[in-house]
Amino acid sequence: MKKNRYIYPAIFQYADDGISVSFPDLPGCFSAGVDDEEALSMSKEAMALHLFGMEEDKDKIPEPTPTKQIKVDEGQSIVLIEVLMPPFRYEMWNQAVKKTLTIPKWMDDVAKDHQVNYSRLLQKALSDHLGIKENPYD
Structure with a gap:
């Protein structure tokens, strides 16, 4: 327990x-x-x-x-x-976990031009996909 x-x-x-x-x-x-x-x-x-x-x-x-x-x-x-x-x-x-991802180079180039923060975007996408609105461990 x-x-x-x-x-x-x-x-x-x-x-x-x-x-x-x-x-x-x-x-x-x-x-x-x-x-x-x-x-x-x-x-x-x-x-x-x-x-x-x-x-x-x-x-x-x-x-x-x-x-x-x-x-x-x-x-x-x-x-x-x-x-x-x-x-x-x-x-x-809540410790950071490093994940490796693969995307096409052209997409990375466009994302760099738009100053995309991959970590923030992936966290948001996972939260939306999993239906999590806040940290379940808080």
């Missing part, structure tokens, strides 16, 4: 060259940083991206393990990471 806010425990592993971050409940989700601030920032981004991928794939999103049930080794600490998904989803859904 999609939620708008997730909080998961992360394990920060401290070493001389920085901090590596893993999430016990999210296999395959890893991050790192040179200091606590960067590790926290990068782990939020990694967790949001991982959860977004799970949502898009319709995977079951696990419940977070209570921190008192997680055992850590020396040089490790548990940090709770919180992400708010609506702004992340909006960013992901």
